[in-house]
Amino acid sequence: MASNEVxxxxxxxxxxxxxxxxxxxAGGRRPTRALYLLPVGIFMLxxxxxxxxxxxxxxxxxxxxxxxxxxxPTFKLAPIAGWENRKxxxxxxxxxxxxxxxxxxxxxxxxxxxxxxxxxALSKLKGVQVVGINYKDKPENAKAWLTRHGNxxxxxxxxxxxxxxxxxxxxxxxxxxxxxxxxIRFKHVGPIVPDILNQKILPVIRxxxx
Amino acid sequence: MKRRAGLxxxxxxxxxxxxxxxxxxxxxxxxxxLKNPALERRARAISKRLRCLVCxxxxxxxxxxxxxxxxxxxxxxxxxxxDSNEAVIRFVVxxxxxxxxxxxxxxxxxxxxxxxxxxxxxxxxxGALVFLRRRQAAGAIAAANPLSAEEHERLEALLxxxxxxx
Numbered sequence: 001m002a003s004n005e006v007x008x009x010x011x012x013x014x015x016x017x018x019x020x021x022x023x024x025x026a027g028g029r030r031p032t033r034a035l036y037l038l039p040v041g042i043f044m045l046x047x048x049x050x051x052x053x054x055x056x057x058x059x060x061x062x063x064x065x066x067x068x069x070x071x072x073p074t075f076k077l078a079p080i081a082g083w084e085n086r087k088x089x090x091x092x093x094x095x096x097x098x099x100x101x102x103x104x105x106x107x108x109x110x111x112x113x114x115x116x117x118x119x120x121a122l123s124k125l126k127g128v129q130v131v132g133i134n135y136k137d138k139p140e141n142a143k144a145w146l147t148r149h150g151n152x153x154x155x156x157x158x159x160x161x162x163x164x165x166x167x168x169x170x171x172x173x174x175x176x177x178x179x180x181x182x183x184i185r186f187k188h189v190g191p192i193v194p195d196i197l198n199q200k201i202l203p204v205i206r207x208x209x210x
Numbered sequence: 211m212k213r214r215a216g217l218x219x220x221x222x223x224x225x226x227x228x229x230x231x232x233x234x235x236x237x238x239x240x241x242x243x244l245k246n247p248a249l250e251r252r253a254r255a256i257s258k259r260l261r262c263l264v265c266x267x268x269x270x271x272x273x274x275x276x277x278x279x280x281x282x283x284x285x286x287x288x289x290x291x292x293d294s295n296e297a298v299i300r301f302v303v304x305x306x307x308x309x310x311x312x313x314x315x316x317x318x319x320x321x322x323x324x325x326x327x328x329x330x331x332x333x334x335x336x337g338a339l340v341f342l343r344r345r346q347a348a349g350a351i352a353a354a355n356p357l358s359a360e361e362h363e364r365l366e367a368l369l370x371x372x373x374x375x376x
Binding site (some may be wrong): 010063064065066067095136141161162164165166168170 | 255263264276277280284303304305306307309327
């Protein structure tokens, strides 16, 4: 079939012609050897990518917020039943004029208790307003929890689930930082442990307070 | 042997039936179902496209999580209020991001995801084609240039040497 491509034998001795012809057309010895290393190279690259994501400590279940740099959603939440005179409810207009920390919490949520001292610390900062959204909680439980552990919130809105959807919240606790113009600038999913407070939350607040 | 294959086949059928039965068991509760069957069908179709963000590998139609329930109710409310299917999806995506869609949208950031496999297939196919052609050509050359008697002798000698040498 391909015999017409091959020069007739009389041009050179058989031995040389056959050896050279096969090597040339089959790609030669040296490039083939380099190709053998290609799978190893690809494997090393994949291993490096996997190692990078494993060692970066990034939790793939944590999702970036779709609301970053967007205005806070339109919402209006009632105060905790029985505390109408002590703590007002929360609505979109309350987020303007001050740097605001919006903290979703519930008395049934254990990580919320873990982050509570940090929320209290935030509420003592000057020029920062800390507000709470009490998610799917019983008013008595929420009141007892706040009385027992301290109430850092200037305002508390009660949410049966719809408020969380407006904020794109999918678990407790979640915390947002809203700038003076009412724009969401930062979101943290999960408890604000002291490291998170110092390394992430406080720098954002400092930047927004300037 | 035959009996074994039969058993394996039976096991496959049972597993398949079980998995199908699994997907037909929905998390939708009776009090969520809309009276209007057309709207309810649309709600179910939308719910199957939305990810439950608590469990992450189930649709909100499948999940028993509280958030999934809230989203199912929300989908039905928006439909009852007159939203189109796409408007409902947009409403949820605006709040939760593209990740809430079980089927990722085709846009620049997902081009690698959508077209990468096709590209890999094309490159692999082209590589395999080149490789096979070269091998064929090499075979043709060898066939067109049979070994001389002298070469045969050398080859035999080398093969015989291999066992004893090295």
